[in-house]
Amino acid sequence: MKIYVSVDMEGISGIVLPEQLRRAEPFYEEGRRLLSQEVKTVVESLVQAGADEIIVKDAHGTGFNLLTETLHPxxxxxxxxxxxxRRFAGLDATFDxxxxxxxxxxxxxxxxxxDHTMTATSWQTVSLNGSAVGEIALDSLLFGLYGVPVLLVSGDDKACVEAQQVLPGVAVYETKVGFxxxxxxxxxxxxxxxxxxxxxxxxxxxxxRREREPLTLKGPYELEIRYASTDVADARYYDGIHAIRRDGQSVVYKENDLLSLLSHM
Ligand SMILES: [Zn+2]
Structure with a gap:
C-alpha cells in the first residue's frame, strides 16, 4: 500500500503562534520539533496499518521545516x-x-x-469556479488529478469542518479548538x-480507504484571487484572456486545464 502525506505546520498540535512558524523566530525550533514528532507518529501509524511506501511532503513555507535527523526511516x-x-513530486496513480x-x-x-490561503500576508480570498477554496480543497484537487483520494485531514476544529465540507465523509482528527x-x-x-x-x-x-473518492472538478476553470494590496496585483502580468485584472486587488485567471490554472498561483 502506497500513501502520500502532505504536512503543513499551522494545524500541528501545540502550534498556535506565528513565532513557531517562521525561520529565525524565537519559537521556530520548538515548532519544528512539534512538527517532526507528529510526522513520526503519522509514519509509524501508517507502517503499522500496512503501508509499505510512504512519501511525506513538507508543505509549509520553504518546505524545509522537518528535523531530518529525527525522520522515520x-x-x-x-x-x-x-x-x-511538482508540489507532490513522486505522486502517481499507483498511490492508494x-x-x-x-x-x-x-x-x-x-x-x-x-487562517489563510497559500500566503498569510499577500493574499485574501481565493475562489475556484465561483466557490471560495482553501488549501484543503486545492491540495485535494491536485491529488485528484492522479485519481488519489484524501483519506484523512488533521488540524484545528475549523480545518476539520472545512475538510468535511470539501470531502464529505472524510476522516478528520482535531488537534485543537481555535478561539x-x-x-x-x-x-x-x-x-x-x-x-x-x-x-x-x-x-x-x-x-x-476504499470508500473514499478522489476530488475532481470539471473545467473550464476560473480562479479569482483577491490580493491583500494593490501592489501584489500590480506586480502581475495580464493578457486579458487568461489573466484579467478585475479591480485594484482582484484578478481572475481562466484556463481549460487545472494545472495550468493553478500555475498562476
Ligand atoms: Zn503552512
Missing part, C-alpha cells in the same frame, strides 16, 4: 520549494490515498488558528500521539 521525504506541477496533516482553515475563517487567529485550546502533543488518538484515526482512515 520507513518513509521518504520531499523537502524544499516545488512548483505546482493521501493524508493532509497539520492543515488550517481558509482565509477569513472565524476563530481558526492562522482566535492566535489562540486555541490544544490537545497536548503527548495526548495526540497516544494510541487511541491520531494513530487510531489513521488506522480507521486506512481501513475505510
Amino acid at each position: 520507513k518513509a521518504r521525504y520531499l523537502l524544499g520549494a516545488t512548483p505546482i506541477d 490515498g493521501a493524508l493532509l496533516i497539520g492543515y488550517h482553515a481558509m482565509w477569513g475563517t472565524s476563530f481558526a488558528v492562522r 482566535g487567529r492566535h489562540a486555541a485550546v490544544i490537545k497536548p502533543p503527548l495526548f495526540v500521539h497516544s494510541e487511541s488518538e491520531l494513530p487510531r484515526a489513521i488506522f480507521d482512515a486506512i481501513a475505510t
Whole structure:
C-alpha cells in the first residue's frame, strides 16, 4: 500500500503562534520539533496499518521545516520549494490515498488558528469556479488529478469542518479548538500521539480507504484571487484572456486545464 502525506505546520498540535512558524523566530525550533514528532507518529501509524511506501511532503513555507535527523526511516521525504506541477513530486496513480496533516482553515475563517490561503500576508480570498477554496480543497484537487483520494485531514476544529465540507465523509482528527487567529485550546502533543488518538484515526482512515473518492472538478476553470494590496496585483502580468485584472486587488485567471490554472498561483 502506497500513501502520500502532505504536512503543513499551522494545524500541528501545540502550534498556535506565528513565532513557531517562521525561520529565525524565537519559537521556530520548538515548532519544528512539534512538527517532526507528529510526522513520526503519522509514519509509524501508517507502517503499522500496512503501508509499505510512504512519501511525506513538507508543505509549509520553504518546505524545509522537518528535523531530518529525527525522520522515520520507513518513509521518504520531499523537502524544499516545488512548483505546482511538482508540489507532490513522486505522486502517481499507483498511490492508494493521501493524508493532509497539520492543515488550517481558509482565509477569513472565524476563530481558526492562522487562517489563510497559500500566503498569510499577500493574499485574501481565493475562489475556484465561483466557490471560495482553501488549501484543503486545492491540495485535494491536485491529488485528484492522479485519481488519489484524501483519506484523512488533521488540524484545528475549523480545518476539520472545512475538510468535511470539501470531502464529505472524510476522516478528520482535531488537534485543537481555535478561539482566535492566535489562540486555541490544544490537545497536548503527548495526548495526540497516544494510541487511541491520531494513530487510531489513521488506522480507521486506512481501513475505510476504499470508500473514499478522489476530488475532481470539471473545467473550464476560473480562479479569482483577491490580493491583500494593490501592489501584489500590480506586480502581475495580464493578457486579458487568461489573466484579467478585475479591480485594484482582484484578478481572475481562466484556463481549460487545472494545472495550468493553478500555475498562476
Ligand atoms: Zn503552512
